[in-house]
Amino acid sequence: MSKKRLAxxxxxxxxxxxxxxxxxxxxxxxxxxxxxxxxxxxxxxxxDWINPHIYFVLDVKGATGATDKYLxxxxxxxxxxxxxxxxAMLEGGGKPVEVIIFPGRKDAHHGFARxxxxxxxRLLQLRGDR
Numbered sequence: 001m002s003k004k005r006l007a008x009x010x011x012x013x014x015x016x017x018x019x020x021x022x023x024x025x026x027x028x029x030x031x032x033x034x035x036x037x038x039x040x041x042x043x044x045x046x047x048d049w050i051n052p053h054i055y056f057v058l059d060v061k062g063a064t065g066a067t068d069k070y071l072x073x074x075x076x077x078x079x080x081x082x083x084x085x086x087x088a089m090l091e092g093g094g095k096p097v098e099v100i101i102f103p104g105r106k107d108a109h110h111g112f113a114r115x116x117x118x119x120x121x122r123l124l125q126l127r128g129d130r
Contacts, residue, residue, distance in 0.1 A: 032102035032112045040070060040099045040111075049087040051077055056090060056113070058099055072101060074113040074126045085124060095119045 028034065042060035054077055058070045074080075080090075096119050101111030116124040 033105055034102050036103055038101050038103045044092045047087050047090050070109045072111050072113040
């Protein structure tokens with residue numbers, strides 16, 4: 001891993017730690033079960049690069065072959081930019097990704113994305129505290 005990538009990773013971890021302080025304000029624990037993690041595999045079909053948080057849709061093929069759409073939210077745009085994460089990176093180029101989420105408390109197809117792993121091995125650690 002290059003020094004530049006290591007520096008980006010260090011910045012990302014620092015920003016994610018800061019994001020934990022804002023958790024109470026945004027009610028993460030009220031909307032999502034932070035004591036559970038779910039791993040999803042699918043393709044990112046849409047990214048809304050907006051505040052207060054980035055939202056994206058993950059298309060996941062179910063056992064029957066039907067596609068389930070998961071609405072996932074993650075860190076604010078400012079945090080992502082400071083960590084060197086771009087909208088294009090999150091879009092994934094139409095290739096499959098693996099996403100670890102905190103599941104929604106009210107909707108099984110809603111979650112908070114903690115981590116995105118791309119088919120080429122790249123990893124976006126969006127939240128690292130749990």
